[in-house]
Amino acid sequence: MKLFVIGATGRTGREIVEQALARGHDVTAFVRSPGIITLRNERLTVLKGNATDENGLSKAIQNHDAVLSTLGPRHPFNPGSLLHDSALATTGAMKRSGVKRLVILSAAAHFPGIPNRIVSFILRNHMRDSRAMEEIVRNDGVDWTIVRPPRLTQEDYSTYRSREGAAPTMGFTVSRKAVAAFMLDVIEQKKHLHKIVGIAK
Numbered sequence: 001m002k003l004f005v006i007g008a009t010g011r012t013g014r015e016i017v018e019q020a021l022a023r024g025h026d027v028t029a030f031v032r033s034p035g036i037i038t039l040r041n042e043r044l045t046v047l048k049g050n051a052t053d054e055n056g057l058s059k060a061i062q063n064h065d066a067v068l069s070t071l072g073p074r075h076p077f078n079p080g081s082l083l084h085d086s087a088l089a090t091t092g093a094m095k096r097s098g099v100k101r102l103v104i105l106s107a108a109a110h111f112p113g114i115p116n117r118i119v120s121f122i123l124r125n126h127m128r129d130s131r132a133m134e135e136i137v138r139n140d141g142v143d144w145t146i147v148r149p150p151r152l153t154q155e156d157y158s159t160y161r162s163r164e165g166a167a168p169t170m171g172f173t174v175s176r177k178a179v180a181a182f183m184l185d186v187i188e189q190k191k192h193l194h195k196i197v198g199i200a201k
Helices: 011-022 056-061 082-097 114-124 122-139 176-188
Strands: 002-006 026-032 044-048 065-070 102-105 144-146 151-153 161-164 173-177 195-200
Touching: 002 011, 011 026, 011 176, 011 195, 026 056, 056 082, 065 082, 065 176, 082 102, 082 122, 102 122, 102 176, 114 176, 122 144, 144 176, 173 195, 176 195
Parallel strands: 002 026, 002 065, 026 044, 065 102, 102 144, 144 195, 151 173
Antiparallel strands: 161 195
């Protein structure tokens, strides 16, 4: 498949790029700073662009099978609208380009529960932005899957537990490798269409 990755220079995005190439996919990494990507592969294309620019995204997304977005906040404690603005531009570009499939990263703190309420309060600016992002994705006519992991780690495993509409029980962390594996599995296996999915170790 031809996969389009937004946020490819982030820690989770890099995992997606590496694992997608290892699985034999063609990958386009859409990034602000192409020089950050040192990986070289004949099936990897690196494009410079702004994730909130619908026109630039629309041209770049054409002829891809799916879009994966792993954008996170640059300053999670400060007010911002990066996730909202990128979701708006991405879904608009996908509709213009005829690409339907989107798998996008959100946060487990949106699930109910006292611990999540505490996290949501501490990171309220980021939570507000990611909630707005989810609303756009769910209502903008694309074939979406929203992935809600708990605290991300750099541990070296790619197995995971997943649960539609809720967080897996006692799921407090998950590795970025596992998140990347799940997001690719969702596309390859055509699973969790129009679903919010919690994942954990």
